[in-house]
Amino acid sequence: MPCPALPDGFDFTDPDLLHHRVPLPEFAELRRAEPVRWIPQAAGLAGFQDEGYWAVTRHADVKYVSTHPEIFSSYLNTAIIRFNEHIERDAIDAQRLILLNMDPPEHTRVRQIVQRVFTPRAIRALEDNLRARAHAIAQGALAQRGSFDFVTLVACELPLQAIAELIGVPQDDRAKIFDWSNKMISYDDPEYAITEEVGQESATEIIAYAMNMAADRKQCPAKDIVTTLVAAEDEGNLASDEFGFFVLMLAVAGNETTRNAITHGMHALLTHPGQWERFKRERPATAAEEIVRWATPVNSFQRTATQDTELGGKQIKKGDRVGIFYASANHDPDVFENPDDFDITRDPNPHLGFGGGGPHYCLGKSLAVLEIDLIFNAIADALPNLRLVGEPRRLRSAWINGVKELRVTAE
Numbered sequence: 001m002p003c004p005a006l007p008d009g010f011d012f013t014d015p016d017l018l019h020h021r022v023p024l025p026e027f028a029e030l031r032r033a034e035p036v037r038w039i040p041q042a043a044g045l046a047g048f049q050d051e052g053y054w055a056v057t058r059h060a061d062v063k064y065v066s067t068h069p070e071i072f073s074s075y076l077n078t079a080i081i082r083f084n085e086h087i088e089r090d091a092i093d094a095q096r097l098i099l100l101n102m103d104p105p106e107h108t109r110v111r112q113i114v115q116r117v118f119t120p121r122a123i124r125a126l127e128d129n130l131r132a133r134a135h136a137i138a139q140g141a142l143a144q145r146g147s148f149d150f151v152t153l154v155a156c157e158l159p160l161q162a163i164a165e166l167i168g169v170p171q172d173d174r175a176k177i178f179d180w181s182n183k184m185i186s187y188d189d190p191e192y193a194i195t196e197e198v199g200q201e202s203a204t205e206i207i208a209y210a211m212n213m214a215a216d217r218k219q220c221p222a223k224d225i226v227t228t229l230v231a232a233e234d235e236g237n238l239a240s241d242e243f244g245f246f247v248l249m250l251a252v253a254g255n256e257t258t259r260n261a262i263t264h265g266m267h268a269l270l271t272h273p274g275q276w277e278r279f280k281r282e283r284p285a286t287a288a289e290e291i292v293r294w295a296t297p298v299n300s301f302q303r304t305a306t307q308d309t310e311l312g313g314k315q316i317k318k319g320d321r322v323g324i325f326y327a328s329a330n331h332d333p334d335v336f337e338n339p340d341d342f343d344i345t346r347d348p349n350p351h352l353g354f355g356g357g358g359p360h361y362c363l364g365k366s367l368a369v370l371e372i373d374l375i376f377n378a379i380a381d382a383l384p385n386l387r388l389v390g391e392p393r394r395l396r397s398a399w400i401n402g403v404k405e406l407r408v409t410a411e
């Protein structure tokens with residue numbers, strides 16, 4: 001029985017819908033009445049448009065799809081960014097070089113190499129540096145007179161610095177990477193007057209920048225991560241173009257996501273009675289995970305069925321697109337008690353904000369959680385009286401649950 005409360009033409013990939021709000025009532029209706037539903041049109045996501053897709057909305061089903069890459073492939077496009085011909089391979093091949101668009105065993109090979117950068121030890125080594133930066137960011141905001149934009153002044157800076165630090169991008173080049181990353185993600189949003197071409201050019205520029213970095217280290221090896229990742233003589237290491245695409249992915253995957261988690265987190269802390277006071281008093285280590293559940297900065301990913309299969313009582317055909325909606329899974333009452341409450345002490349918190357498990361589970365999760373923890377502790381120390389002076393201005397995107405501006409004051 002089709003879900004009665006969902007009007008014909010309703011489309012979770014429509015950027016105009018997400019421009020205003022995450023469609024939580026519609027997700028709730030689908031989870032209850034038709035947890036796997038065919039949506040015949042797809043306005044928003046690249047690759048979805050003409051074909052329609054299955055909307056998968058329950059926590060258990062999102063996990064199932066994520067952990068069965070042999071049935072639900074990423075190779076046939078998770079559809080994030082399109083490239084132009086500046087890259088020497090054709091566009092389709094270029095997409096394949098992104099870790100997110102690979103399937104095992106290719107994915108396993110590349111993931112094993114790049115995850116060396118993300119060991120707990122490597123992340124711990126960044127902690128003091130990032131704590132000092134978080135402190136400096138909060139102090140910078142404290143110096144503002146009157147209201148200021150929380151996104152540009154606070155939320156943007158730490159994620160960028162963390163990735164740049166990890167990769168070894170020199171300080172002078174960091175603003176460039178930030179600018180490219182912003183342009184790539186904002187082209188759906190007319191307010192920013194960034195065309196798709198500009199977005200794609202920025203992707204090309206990041207890749208070219210990283211490939212230059214890789215080529216440079218091949219000539220002059222240094223004691224850094226780039227050298228480790230691309231050292232050609234060590235079998236199994238990354239080619240320069242693979243490295244280029246890896247940096248591109250980090251610039252989006254690690255930058256926008258964490259920034260939006262921080263902004264949504266600040267908004268949620270200030271709008272849910274008692275939560276900011278409680279955070280300042282108790283500093284619960286559970287807050288960062290709840291912020292990611294609440295924010296769900298990546299609304300969904302897609303997979304493609306490699307065979308006919310059944311899911312949630314529906315017959316899925318080989319080649320069908322399948323949208324896995326983390327934003328819905330994270331409010332599933334089968335898993336979360338009072339799922340629509342924002343509770344910084346929620347524990348356990350098996351949210352799917354970092355993915356549904358399986359081979360593509362977020363590589364940067366520990367780094368993201370550390371960053372969120374550090375920045376909110378720094379804000380609580382330096383800006384305890386922070387308050388909102390406006391509503392968030394959302395990013396127009398069906399894929400990223402983003403905020404472009406959030407005005408606050410510390411006075």
Ligand code: HEM
Binds near residue numbers: 250297
């Ligand atoms: C993958 C979310 C921060 C790097 C993913 C996925 C999600 C996600 C949903 C896809 C999982 C899947 O398909 O199963 C987030 C959120 C973040 C965040 C919400 C912040 C709050 C970061 C950071 C980095 C990062 C800080 C790196 C610096 C990656 C990479 C992948 C990934 C490399 C691809 C892994 C693969 O395909 O094997 N992330 N992420 N992410 N994320 Fe994150």
